[in-house]
Amino acid sequence: MAVLKKVEQVMMALNGDEAVAWAVKQSNVDVVSAYPITPQTIIVERISEFVNNGEMDAEFIHVESEHSALTAAWGAALAGARAFTATAANGLALMWEILYITASTRVPVVMAVVNRALSAPINIHNDHSDTMGARDSGWIQIYSEDAQEAYDNTIMAFKIAEESLFPVMVTLDGFTISHTLQNVSVLPDDVVSDFVGVRRIPRIKLPRIHGDKEIPLMFNPKYPITFGPLDLYDYYFEHKVQQNEAMKETFPIIERVHKEYGEISGRSYEPVFMVPYRTEDADAIILGLSSTMSVVKKVVDDLRERGKKVGAIRLRVFRPFPADFLRRELSKFHAVGVLDRCISFGGEGGPLFNEVRSALYGLPSRPIVHNYIYGLGGRDLPRSLIVKIYEELLSARAEPEVPVVKYVGVRE
Amino acid sequence: MSSQLVGWRDLPLGAVAFISSKEYPTGEWAVFQPKIDEKKCIKCGLCWMYCPDSAYRWDGEGVPVPDLDHCKGCGICEVECPTKAIEMIRV
Ligand code: SF4
Ligand code: SF4
Numbered sequence: 001m002a003v004l005k006k007v008e009q010v011m012m013a014l015n016g017d018e019a020v021a022w023a024v025k026q027s028n029v030d031v032v033s034a035y036p037i038t039p040q041t042i043i044v045e046r047i048s049e050f051v052n053n054g055e056m057d058a059e060f061i062h063v064e065s066e067h068s069a070l071t072a073a074w075g076a077a078l079a080g081a082r083a084f085t086a087t088a089a090n091g092l093a094l095m096w097e098i099l100y101i102t103a104s105t106r107v108p109v110v111m112a113v114v115n116r117a118l119s120a121p122i123n124i125h126n127d128h129s130d131t132m133g134a135r136d137s138g139w140i141q142i143y144s145e146d147a148q149e150a151y152d153n154t155i156m157a158f159k160i161a162e163e164s165l166f167p168v169m170v171t172l173d174g175f176t177i178s179h180t181l182q183n184v185s186v187l188p189d190d191v192v193s194d195f196v197g198v199r200r201i202p203r204i205k206l207p208r209i210h211g212d213k214e215i216p217l218m219f220n221p222k223y224p225i226t227f228g229p230l231d232l233y234d235y236y237f238e239h240k241v242q243q244n245e246a247m248k249e250t251f252p253i254i255e256r257v258h259k260e261y262g263e264i265s266g267r268s269y270e271p272v273f274m275v276p277y278r279t280e281d282a283d284a285i286i287l288g289l290s291s292t293m294s295v296v297k298k299v300v301d302d303l304r305e306r307g308k309k310v311g312a313i314r315l316r317v318f319r320p321f322p323a324d325f326l327r328r329e330l331s332k333f334h335a336v337g338v339l340d341r342c343i344s345f346g347g348e349g350g351p352l353f354n355e356v357r358s359a360l361y362g363l364p365s366r367p368i369v370h371n372y373i374y375g376l377g378g379r380d381l382p383r384s385l386i387v388k389i390y391e392e393l394l395s396a397r398a399e400p401e402v403p404v405v406k407y408v409g410v411r412e
Numbered sequence: 413m414s415s416q417l418v419g420w421r422d423l424p425l426g427a428v429a430f431i432s433s434k435e436y437p438t439g440e441w442a443v444f445q446p447k448i449d450e451k452k453c454i455k456c457g458l459c460w461m462y463c464p465d466s467a468y469r470w471d472g473e474g475v476p477v478p479d480l481d482h483c484k485g486c487g488i489c490e491v492e493c494p495t496k497a498i499e500m501i502r503v
Contacts, residue, residue: 106426165425204424217426226429230436238420239427245420 007264009185016147016177019184020086020112020170021046023154025056026192028199030081033061033072037091038124039174040114044086066091070098070111077107078227080218082158082199085109088174089116092130096137099167103138104243105227106217108161108168108199111139112154115290115341116174117377125378126174128289131318132342132351138243140168140250141319143289147172147182152267155187158196159257164250165202165217173291175378191264247320254317273322274329275314278304282311284393285330285367287356288339289315292374292381296339299386310390318352323359330360335368335393341375349373349405357403368399374408385409433482438465442485444500446478452497459489459498 014022020043024032032051034044050056059076063069066087073083087095092113102109113131117123131141140160144150150172157168172178187195206213215223231239255272262268269275277297279285286296293314303310313329315322330336338357340350347354353371360366372389374381385408439445446459453475460468460476467483470476478489490498 104427202425204426204428206424206428217428228427229429229433231427234417235423238418238423242420242423242425246425 007188007191009187009265011183012186013181014147014151014184014186015042015179015181016144016150016172017042017114017179018046019147019151019182020154020172021050022184022186023151023192024084025050026187026189027084027155027158027196028082028193029056029058029084029158030199031059031061031073031076031083033063033069033076033083033085035063035066035069035087035091037066037088039116039126039178040086040088040091040112042178043112043114047084066094067098070095070102070109073109073111074098074102074105074107077102077109078105078219080199080201080220082162082196083109084111086112086114088114089118089124089130092134093118096134099134099137099139101228102167104239106165106243106246108158108165110154110157110161110168110170112150113169113171114174114178115171123377124174126176126341127376127378128171128341129343129376131169131171132340132344134169135319135351138166138247139319140164140166140247140254140317142168142170142317143315144170144172144177145291145293145314145316147177147180148184148267149269150177151184151186152261152265152269155192155196156257156261159260160250160254162199163257164246164253166247166250171290176291185265185267187265195261195264250320251322269316271325273315273317273325275316276329277312277314279311279313279329279333281309283309283334284337284390284396285311285313285333285335286337286339286386286389286393287313287315287330287352289318289341289352292339292341295381295383296386299383299390302383303387303390308390308394310394315352321355321359323355326356326359327363330356330367331363331365333367335370335396337370337372337389337393340371340373343373343376349403353403353405366399368393368396369403370396371403371405372408373405379409381409437481439467439479439481439483439485442480442483442503444485444487445480445483445503446485446487446489446498447501448475448478449497449499450475452495454495454497456494458492458494462488462492464488
């Protein structure tokens with residue numbers, strides 16, 4: 001991370017949830033709809049305090065479920081508002097239907113998801129089964145490593161969403177980030193407000209057969225339009241291809257917004273999609289998401305001191321999946337261990353592993369890729385186990401025909 | 413439905429409807445269609461009011477006319493008609 005402090009920032013002691021709430025408060029948000037769920041609750045509690053105290057000029061909608069929370073945010077955003085909501089685990093699962101609808105109608109809602117395990121049994125601690133399950137719903141997904149990044153990602157998310165016309169999920173690990181106090185550099189209100197600006201409404205062109213009309217993409221009695229009504233075998237496929245192709249075009253938008261944010265904050269997170277750590281001359285790499293990678297980096301430091309050529313790569317953006325970047329970055333290593341904090345039941349390894357291995361398959365020379373499923377329901381991943389993973393990767397011989405998928409830290 | 417189908421590059425964003433419901437002959441699904449006995453009809457308009465597909469055309473005075481391009485044959489009008497003027501006929 002390049003540090004070129006451009007504006008004076010204040011250091012505040014915030015936990016990850018509070019950091020998100022601060023970012024929302026500063027981002028000219030018009031509507032927040034919310035249903036509290038652990039470990040997300042603090043986000044909407046803080047926002048409701050801000051609104052109550054007059055510190056934030058937004059409409060706060062109390063709803064009776066997460067399904068309604070996202071529906072309200074979606075409706076508000078369709079009417080031209082900048083809308084935010086937050087959720088976790090089962091709450092995200094309850095939003096399922098509207099996740100797809102929000103994405104397919106290209107509505108730029110921003111949502112913080114505090115990653116938490118899915119039931120049953122009920123567990124309030126961190127893993128990624130919630131957002132990994134939502135990976136196909138058409139939302140951009142950005143994973144945060146700490147509270148600072150949760151703050152920065154939330155601000156950037158509004159710009160990314162509105163410029164790409166895709167909803168964005170900013171994720172932060174339950175409790176590890178959401179409830180842990182950290183020093184967070186907070187930008188001045190006006191700087192954030194200028195950065196995100198006021199929401200602009202895009203215009204859409206109707207096809208020639210309908211008279212070449214250009215109308216705003218929003219609910220507006222002057223130009224009545226209907227969103228997502230009925231589309232059978234004649235057009236549904238075209239709509240989905242259009243959506244998928246558009247998602248691939250969000251890479252440059254995501255990069256540009258990070259660059260612009262880097263210029264005002266000094267925190268640019270470059271490279272944007274995956275952050276390498278001591279990968280130069282490394283033989284074995286661990287690739288993973290979010291807060292776990294802080295610990296992995298410490299282990300890399302320890303092992304480097306002992307002369308082991310190891311490194312780490314943290315993936316920041318999982319959707320759109322940066323396959324091209326991965327191909328370029330990973331082909332030079334001997335072995336890559338992919339950390340999945342999620343199980344894909346009946347699948348061949350975790351979701352991250354599946355896509356990484358698939359991205360590398362066509363390369364003439366590709367690394368050995370192993371999958372390590374860890375930390376479900378908040379289970380700790382101690383340094384000693386990370387060391388073991390590195391040892392295994394360093395001594396791995398050839399890419400096996402049958403993928404190696406292991407559970408790390410589970411009792412046999 | 414329009415015969416000029418456009419490709420994905422030419423679709424408006426956001427799954428916005430650009431083909432109006434008039435152009436979707438959803439009545440093609442129907443297995444039954446209503447037939448009104450004009451002699452029994454008292455022109456109360458209940459069939460027009462209850463039809464979930466707004467398939468009836470009615471000027472407020474004469475006998476309502478079901479638009480069979482959009483009637484899906486649910487039979488609600490038959491049940492609601494107070495004079496039993498509507499009979500559902502298998503297509
Ligand atoms: S059968 Fe159903 S859809 Fe058809 S006209 Fe009667 S009420 Fe309407
Ligand atoms: S409900 Fe029956 S009586 Fe009334 S207008 Fe319709 S057909 Fe005629």
